[in-house]
Amino acid sequence: MRIGLICPYSLTVPGGVQGQVLGLAKMLRSLGHFVRVLGPCDGPPPDTGVTPLGMSIPTTANGSVAPIAPDVPCALRTIRALRDEQFDILHLHEPLAPGPTLTSLFLAQSPMLGTFHAAGKSLAYDLLKGPVKWLRNRLDHAVAVSEDAAEMAHSALGGEYEILFNGVETDRCNSAVPWSKENSTIFFVGRHEPRKGLGVLLEAMTFLPPDTQLWVASDGPETTELKAQAAGDHRVKWLGRISEEEKLSRMKGADIFCAPSLRGESFGVVLLEGMACGTPVVASDIPGYAKVAREGEDALLVPAGDSQALANAIEKVLRNPDQAERLSAQGIKRAENFSMQRLAETYLKSYEAILAN
Incomplete structure (x- = not known):
């Protein structure tokens, strides 16, 4: 054909x-x-x-x-x-x-x-x-x-x-080589614009332990403003645009994949990529994401725009290896359905x- x-x-x-x-x-x-x-x-x-x-x-x-x-x-x-x-x-x-x-x-x-x-x-x-x-x-x-x-x-x-x-290309996610890291690491990828909620994640970082680092991939119209918001916080690593291979490698190497979007997501395929990589997912509880990620089963979902709730969910995963392992295993199973x-x-x-x- x-x-x-x-x-x-x-x-x-x-x-x-x-x-x-x-x-x-x-x-x-x-x-x-x-x-x-x-x-x-x-x-x-x-x-x-x-x-x-x-x-x-x-x-x-x-x-x-x-x-x-x-x-x-x-x-x-x-x-x-x-x-x-x-x-x-x-x-x-x-x-x-x-x-x-x-x-x-x-x-x-x-x-x-x-x-x-x-x-x-x-x-x-x-x-x-x-x-x-x-x-x-x-x-x-x-x-x-x-x-x-x-x-x-x-x-x-x-x-x-x-x-x-x-x-989701599950085979590519499964075969990705985890990116090396030294500290507990959160990964964010998405265009730097208001609806993606990166500013909320940066605010959540202020509530998290000092040994927690954040990898921020991509760029956008808000990049300069967001960098100013995080000025002085050396835990935040600004990666710019990265290749698909590096994205999956960092996604697999991170302890948490975070998607704090506020609105405008019809379907959370990026959540499925995180799940397929075996990385625990913490995301906003918005309709497009809730169709993919089931709260408490294969991801943790929090109210959109609530930086304190986001920080609490992230810390919950980082402090509880058993829960992180369970979310990882359930996420891999969930991704196979898509x-x-x-x-x-x-x-x-x-x-x-x-x-x-």
């Missing part, structure tokens, strides 16, 4: 949707199919199976900055790639996001499946109030990554949505059903 996966976000910028697209492509190839990923790239493509469609334009949406490519040159490259590749089926991620997915939704002749990732608000839905329902009907099948994402899409577009949770192989096999059945009709 010739499968085209289309991503609206720059594939050279770390992000949840981008990771899902690239991971799914890799798994589908391993199952014997021809797969190409089409999307913007702001540097060398991250994979030989990627067709770059041009540079992205950072755009504010859903409390974040989305690296999309809504320009005409990108649209023309998308049309050319669709013509040249002659895909049997197209899989659009965020079908209404301005750029290559929306272009494909308007113009592609191949059968199409769309996966809706966003929860909360969508700039695309707001801008396309008139034609969105017509565009929704262009899809042969629609999927949402969570109940929240399905509810948001249904309220704007109507129609039915199959719920298929995101997948493996990328299972997800790819499920999508393949959907592709086959669409083509059969």
Whole structure:
């Protein structure tokens, strides 16, 4: 089967949707199919199976900055790639996001499946109030990554949505080599913007023992402000952007993976990565995370924005090796339920059903 996966976000910028697209492509190839990923790239493509469609334009949406490519040159490259590749089926991620997915939704002749990732608000839905329902009907099948994402899409577009949770590459997590450390270590990775809650974690650090260190990966619009907040605290290590390999290595080497997001998470795939690495997870009790992590079973969840509660949960894990070991074991089991192989096999059945009709 010739499968085209289309991503609206720059594939050279770390992000949840981008990771899902690239991971799914890799798994589908391993199952014997021809797969190409089409999307913007702001540097060398991250994979030989990627067709770059041009540079992205950072755009504010859903409390974040989305690296999309809504320009005409990108649209023309998308049309050319669709013509040249002659895909049997197209899989659009965020079908209404301005750029290559929306272009494909308007113009592609191949059968199409769309996966809706966003929860909360969508700039695309707001801008396309008139034609969105017509565009929704262009899809042969629609999927949402969570109940929240399905509810948001249904309220704007109507129609039915199959719920298929995101997948995690469990084999990559299992094989990661733990990063060495000397002290009790917390790991955070995520864009430095308000909704990710890094400021809450930095405040929680002030309540934790002096031998506790924090690894902070990535960057963003709040980096300078957050560094100022933590000025003088040498326990906080600012790593900047790191490779996927280093991310998993540090995740596996840390004593705790912490995800203190405040809102805007449709599905907590990063929690699953922590679990698959065997690292105890402490996270905010928000809908997108609660769908993945079960409080007290395979993670500890605390009220979003409560730095004292966050610190208490972190210290509880650090001071209780038995609980840390239990969370680790339960997390590994939980992550297996969301493996990328299972997800790819499920999508393949959907592709086959669409083509059969």
